[in-house]
Amino acid sequence: MDIKTKVGARLRDVRLAKKLTQEKVSFDSDIDKSYISEVENGRRNISIVNLEKLTLTLGISLKDFFNTTDFS
Amino acid sequence: MDIKTKVGARLRDVRLAKKLTQEKVSFDSDIDKSYISEVENGRRNISIVNLEKLTLTLGISLKDFFNTTDFS
């Protein structure tokens, strides 16, 4: 699994765990919802600034975000 | 400190801990050395693909890379 796919899957997992919609995350993070969909599906190479925006919105630190075996 | 600065500082710390030059990392990762310099100095908004390339070259996982209080 490539890194874009892993990051996208992790973002979706965290979002669903918090019972948030893409639209809500889009609104709160000020990142386009169609873009969020593509990131979650592993089709976009997200920058660190936008990744931080999303993790902030999702209420998880980058440290915790990457703290899974997928990123070992 | 903004996220670009934190990531750059962390990359530099890891690189220096391994006693590598930017030129060596550039060669091994196939990323331009001037680009690496600018990333380390917080002037570039690096993407997840390039960040993974650099961490791979530096011999550290993304999990360990982000496992510092800076990213809490």
Add this chain to the structure above:
DNA sequence: TAAAAAATTCACTTAAAGTCTAATAGACTA
């Protein structure tokens, strides 16, 4: 203190990130 090695800076092109609108589709609910 000069030379060599390492890092920085800047200007530039091009490739892709990221936005916007709108249409589509699936899932659920009344």
Add this chain to the structure above:
DNA sequence: TAGTCTATTAGACTTTAAGTGAATTTTTTA
């Protein structure tokens, strides 16, 4: 079976990251 909610996709578009070259500056060391 229409109506709402959610997610996906496409195309056209703007902005920005990626990537490079060359010159300059800083640091290290002979």
